[in-house]
Amino acid sequence: MRKLFFYVPLALFLLLTVFLLSGLFSDPRERESASLNKALPEFALADLMQPQHIWTPEQLHGETFLLNVWGTWCPTCNAELGYLTELRKQGVKIVGLYYELPRDPTFDAPFSLKALQQDVAQKLQQNGDPYQFNILDLERRLSLDLGVSGAPETFLIDSNGIVRAHHIGDINPQIWRAKLAPLYQQWSQP
Amino acid sequence: MKYLIATVLLLLSGALHAQELLQFDNDSQRDLYRSLTAELRCPQCQNQNIADSNAIVAVDMRQKTYELVRQGQERQQVLDYMINRYGDFVHYQPPLNRYTLWLWLAPVLMLTLLLGTAIYRRSRQPQHNADTKSELNTELDQLIKRYRSKKP
Structure with missing residues (x-):
């Protein structure tokens, strides 16, 4: 009996220690996305470079692709452009969702599409251009509907327009091989 | 004396022009907005609510909460809207x-x-x-x- 009073609390204590220790190494950003296995939300957004063209979810059906949320203001996004360009050369279709910063009417200059286009063109020339085209999410409505918490984030959309993966953070060779490539293979098979 | 009057007028003008940044139809809407922004969690800077955080996504979520409250949506409707997009994670009171x-x-x-x-x-x-x-x-x-x- 005395032994039981010693070993039961000890076991509980060790269990708690292991549980708390594992918490030290877990990534708080790693969590199930709410947009998984749902269709792309409704939207009608202009193309960044040809603003007269309006993109809707239906126009994106037919092919599995990556939807990459990015902005030239975001250093990590600029850093991943190089590797994404490599992926494009391997035949991966990548569409950009341009995540524009909110503007403070008191302090910031009004939005200028021309300036943004120049900025984007320059960045893509410097770092590589992985995008088939870019959709401009000026008000970040689509991003909010997709559950985007910042940039960069990447969604894997299948040929029926269903979200199959949601990756928060940059895409590098390790992440691509370990996490996204298998899913891309799985969902791009006809 | 002139300076005194000028100072008083200056102080008064500030008080008169004080205006809320967000306008609501009634007090219950304002209370709802306050309580919602206090209990919705920012997905970017975790451990801050969206009222405290100035991350882009928190600014957008505040704006959306404001719009939905102004449309007359109920507390649970706004919460459902956010949870549908960001998961249970986004609410500080987890469901059972x-x-x-x-x-x-x-x-x-x-x-x-x-x-x-x-x-x-x-x-x-x-x-x-x-x-x-x-x-x-x-x-x-x-x-x-x-x-x-x-x-x-």
Whole structure:
């Protein structure tokens, strides 16, 4: 009996220690996305470079692709452009969702599409251009509907327009091989 | 005197022009907005609510909450809107399901275990005491007997 009073609390204590220790190494950003296995939300957004063209979810059906949320203001996004360009050369279709910063009417200059286009063109020339085209999410409505918490984030959309993966953070060779490539293979098979 | 009047006027003008940045139809809408932005969690800077955070996504979520409240949506409707997009993670009051059940069960279980142990030990203790007491008594009796027998 005395032994039981010693070993039961000890076991509980060790269990708690292991549980708390594992918490030290877990990534708080790693969590199930709410947009998984749902269709792309409704939207009608202009193309960044040809603003007269309006993109809707239906126009994106037919092919599995990556939807990459990015902005030239975001250093990590600029850093991943190089590797994404490599992926494009391997035949991966990548569409950009341009995540524009909110503007403070008191302090910031009004939005200028021309300036943004120049900025984007320059960045893509410097770092590589992985995008088939870019959709401009000026008000970040689509991003909010997709559950985007910042940039960069990447969604894997299948040929029926269903979200199959949601990756928060940059895409590098390790992440691509370990996490996204298998899913891309799985969902791009006809 | 001139300066005094000027100062008073200046101070007053500030008070007169004080205006809320967000306008609501009534007080209950304002209260709803306040409580919602306090209990919705920012997905970017975790451990801040969207009222405190200035991350882009928190600014957008505040704006959306404001719009939905102004449209006259109920508390639960706004919460559902956010949870549909960002998951249960986004609300500081987690729902009761099979993953979170332990949050409520664990303290109750621990308390029951503790009380059970305490009662168990207590129920054994008096018995134990009685044993030693009678043992001591017999020992004492023997000592007294021995002491007495030594005396003539």
